[in-house]
Amino acid sequence: MKRIAIWAGALALAITxxxxxxxxxxxxxxxxxxxxxxxxxxxxxxxxQPDSKGVWHGLDVDMCRxxxxxxxxxxxxxxxxxxxxxxxxxxLQSGEIDMLSRNTTWTITRDTNxxxxxxxxxxxxxxxxxxxxxxxxxxxxxxxxxxxxxxPGTTTELNLAxxxxxxxxxxxxxxxxxxxxxxxxxFSGRCDVFTTDVSGLVSTRGSRAPNPADYVILPEVISKExxxxxxxxxxxxxxxxxxxxxxxxxxxxxxxxxxxxxxxQLSSTNPAIQRFVGASGDIGKMMGLDDRWAYNIVKxxxxxxxxxxxxxxxxxxDRGLNRLWTHGGIMYAPPLR
Amino acid sequence: MNAASRxxxxxxxxxxxxxxxxxxxxxxxxxxxxxxxxxxxxxxNLAARKIASGFGFLKREAGxxxxxxxxxxxxxxxxxxxxxxxxxxxxxxxSLVGIVAATxxxxxxxxxxxxxxxxxxxxxxGYVETLRNVPLLVQLFFWYTVISDNLPGPRQxxxxxxxxxxxxxxxxxxxxxxxxAHAWMAAALVAGALGAWxxxxxxxxxxxxxxxxxxxxxxxxxxxxxxxxxVFLLAGAPLHVERPVLRGFNFTGGMTLTPEFAALLxxxxxxxxxxxxxxxxxxxLSVERGQFEAAYALGLxxxxxxxxxILPQALRVIVPPMTSQFLNLTKNSSLAVAIGYPDxxxxxxxxxxxxxxxxxxxxxxxxxxxxxxLSISAFMNWYNKRIALKGATRS
Numbered sequence: 001m002k003r004i005a006i007w008a009g010a011l012a013l014a015i016t017x018x019x020x021x022x023x024x025x026x027x028x029x030x031x032x033x034x035x036x037x038x039x040x041x042x043x044x045x046x047x048x049q050p051d052s053k054g055v056w057h058g059l060d061v062d063m064c065r066x067x068x069x070x071x072x073x074x075x076x077x078x079x080x081x082x083x084x085x086x087x088x089x090x091x092l093q094s095g096e097i098d099m100l101s102r103n104t105t106w107t108i109t110r111d112t113n114x115x116x117x118x119x120x121x122x123x124x125x126x127x128x129x130x131x132x133x134x135x136x137x138x139x140x141x142x143x144x145x146x147x148x149x150x151x152p153g154t155t156t157e158l159n160l161a162x163x164x165x166x167x168x169x170x171x172x173x174x175x176x177x178x179x180x181x182x183x184x185x186x187f188s189g190r191c192d193v194f195t196t197d198v199s200g201l202v203s204t205r206g207s208r209a210p211n212p213a214d215y216v217i218l219p220e221v222i223s224k225e226x227x228x229x230x231x232x233x234x235x236x237x238x239x240x241x242x243x244x245x246x247x248x249x250x251x252x253x254x255x256x257x258x259x260x261x262x263x264x265q266l267s268s269t270n271p272a273i274q275r276f277v278g279a280s281g282d283i284g285k286m287m288g289l290d291d292r293w294a295y296n297i298v299k300x301x302x303x304x305x306x307x308x309x310x311x312x313x314x315x316x317x318d319r320g321l322n323r324l325w326t327h328g329g330i331m332y333a334p335p336l337r
Numbered sequence: 338m339n340a341a342s343r344x345x346x347x348x349x350x351x352x353x354x355x356x357x358x359x360x361x362x363x364x365x366x367x368x369x370x371x372x373x374x375x376x377x378x379x380x381x382n383l384a385a386r387k388i389a390s391g392f393g394f395l396k397r398e399a400g401x402x403x404x405x406x407x408x409x410x411x412x413x414x415x416x417x418x419x420x421x422x423x424x425x426x427x428x429x430x431x432s433l434v435g436i437v438a439a440t441x442x443x444x445x446x447x448x449x450x451x452x453x454x455x456x457x458x459x460x461x462x463g464y465v466e467t468l469r470n471v472p473l474l475v476q477l478f479f480w481y482t483v484i485s486d487n488l489p490g491p492r493q494x495x496x497x498x499x500x501x502x503x504x505x506x507x508x509x510x511x512x513x514x515x516x517x518a519h520a521w522m523a524a525a526l527v528a529g530a531l532g533a534w535x536x537x538x539x540x541x542x543x544x545x546x547x548x549x550x551x552x553x554x555x556x557x558x559x560x561x562x563x564x565x566x567x568v569f570l571l572a573g574a575p576l577h578v579e580r581p582v583l584r585g586f587n588f589t590g591g592m593t594l595t596p597e598f599a600a601l602l603x604x605x606x607x608x609x610x611x612x613x614x615x616x617x618x619x620x621x622l623s624v625e626r627g628q629f630e631a632a633y634a635l636g637l638x639x640x641x642x643x644x645x646x647i648l649p650q651a652l653r654v655i656v657p658p659m660t661s662q663f664l665n666l667t668k669n670s671s672l673a674v675a676i677g678y679p680d681x682x683x684x685x686x687x688x689x690x691x692x693x694x695x696x697x698x699x700x701x702x703x704x705x706x707x708x709x710x711l712s713i714s715a716f717m718n719w720y721n722k723r724i725a726l727k728g729a730t731r732s
Binding site: 085086089090093109110113114115135143144145146147152153157158160161162164165171172173174175176177178181182184185188189190192232233234 | 385386387388389400401402403404412413414482485486489490505506584585586587589596597674675676677679683686687690691692693695
């Protein structure tokens with residue numbers, strides 16, 4: 001499956017007529033086809049996972065829905081492409097998807113070498129280790145010689161090798177691409193340790209472990225993993241739309257606007273809120289969107305805090321670093337003016 | 338038709354030869370144009386999307402670890418080139434062992450299916466029908482799950498033989514500690530094999546001339562096995578066994594066959610063996626009944642009739658499709674990615690994902706598989722020519 005995707009990507013690069021797809025802006029292309037094609041995780045509870053009816057939910061999914069709400073005034077106009085860690089960049093580079101919102105870490109190589117641009121951070125994360133309680137391991141420093149399950153093509157895989165080299169320890173990697181398969185391998189005992197972003201560990205433990213209480217997440221967080229939506233480089237307008245859709249969700253929380261109260265706030269006299277809901281100014285026009293773009297996002301998707309509470313809090317996530325800057329976190333969005 | 342044999346300077350389109358040349362020129366031009374279009378468009382699109390290209394990344398540090406290596410050592414500080422080499426060697430390892438195992442197993446099952454024993458032939462038939470009708474990927478997952486779900490962890494490992502441990506980390510086996518005498522034993526083995534081969538040639542010629550048989554098999558085996566044994570005893574029987582010991586999380590020392598390798602090898606072998614069994618059966622059945630009867634009438638016993646009369650004729654039918662099965666097995670080994678065996682495709686995928694250079698990565702995969710496939714093909718074609726009926730070779 002993966003090879004087909006990469007092949008298709010390479011082929012698409014090879015045969016796309018140089019002029020056509022590239023000259024047309026992503027916004028015009030998205031408007032013409034009537035939906036946003038969004039790349040998401042194949043199934044990571046809290047971030048992107050389909051429910052029993054096939055409807056996608058999660059923090060990353062809400063990013064896609066926010067962009068659709070901003071462009072079409074209708075958050076449901078999204079088509080999802082579930083992607084593995086290895087497929088994601090090729091899918092975006094080749095134009096198969098319009099944006100990637102798949103717990104992807106912002107790094108300099110990805111920002112420069114891949115022809116992509118990160119449009120901000122929707123979750124501040126870090127890499128951790130999960131082990132079965134019965135092993136009696138208390139610290140990542142005790143993991144010398146352990147067998148570790150990890151997904152390929154991720155920053156996780158590189159951080160892991162770095163951490164063990166820095167601490168003069170050895171390990172045996174078991175590298176499996178699909179999240180389902182790699183977690184199965186861990187829970188069946190093939191590996192002593194499963195490593196990924198702490199958010200992924202919490203989500204996996206909560207949704208896939210036979211008995212969540214049997215597993216502990218070690219205290220060490222060995223890396224910075226700022227996760228955020230990604231777009232292709234070279235289309236600044238589309239980049240702005242994705243970036244400001246995220247900022248709109250953050251600003252809404254800061255302004256106290258939520259999906260429940262934004263209807264009443266339409267007639268607010270607060271100038272910042274007036275600008276936000278499009279009652280004054282023409283911020284939307286500057287991006288080629290309707291002036292009520294931000295209102296539509298909050299009305300249909302909610303603010304950042306609402307999305308966090310519906311998707312992540314039930315799984316046992318702590319807001320931690322992801323609180324607003326006004327509440328001791330580092331979530332900070334530039335002003336809408 | 339006489340006109341065709343005498344060269345004539347006519348450039349008319351009605352001339353058959355002119356048309357033939359014209360079509361070939363057109364075809365070459367069309368293929369060239371398509372290739373040029375693909376290449377120039379790709380470079381243009383890569384540049385437009387600001388994606389780096391070229392093979393310079395091969396010299397950069399890979400930074401990721403690999404679970405198992407064959408022949409050469411590797412650490413995360415090595416280059417992408419070395420990582421890919423490890424992948425190629427891992428592919429070689431599983432394909433080579435797989436081809437040998439599948440051929441042996443497939444031949445046995447194919448002959449079993451021809452057996453007059455009702456139960457044996459039905460069992461072999463059932464094996465073939467089941468194995469070749471279930472997708473290989475499903476079988477790989479099956480094997481992998483059987484191994485990793487059913488075996489205990491390393492601390493509760495099963496130990497069927499002393500110093501052999503079966504756990505969900507794989508099979509830990511004791512290995513011989515390297516000793517200089519072992520290299521001499523290998524040399525003795527080669528010498529013995531060479532001697533046996535020369536002996537067989539001499540015996541065959543003598544039998545053809547005089548009709549006197551010679552116990553080639555017994556003397557040959559004695560040469561092949563005896564020479565290394567002699568060297569071993571002369572060197573004072575140096576045997577230092579390195580045993581696997583449970584230390585910390587896992588077994589250290591000795592040799593470990595990982596569950597990924599075992600599952601991949603098991604899956605590839607049993608799956609391909611089902612096809613090989615049918616090819617062997619077809620080959621044997623293609624030899625007419627009269628050939629058996631003639632061989633028996635000459636007084637040859639069944640095993641000898643099989644070896645001297647039936648198999649040489651059956652091989653002509655067996656070898657060409659067998660080549661495809663070997664190629665299939667090698668290419669199917671790329672399904673390793675699904676269960677985490679670090680073969681070439683798995684490592685190239687990781688590489689192209691970390692560097693973002695998909696086209697170069699795919700090109701490397703294609704080049705390597707093409708080389709492997711063409712080599713197998715060339716070898717099998719040579720072998721096919723060797724066993725072909727003399728005088729009956731068709732070009």
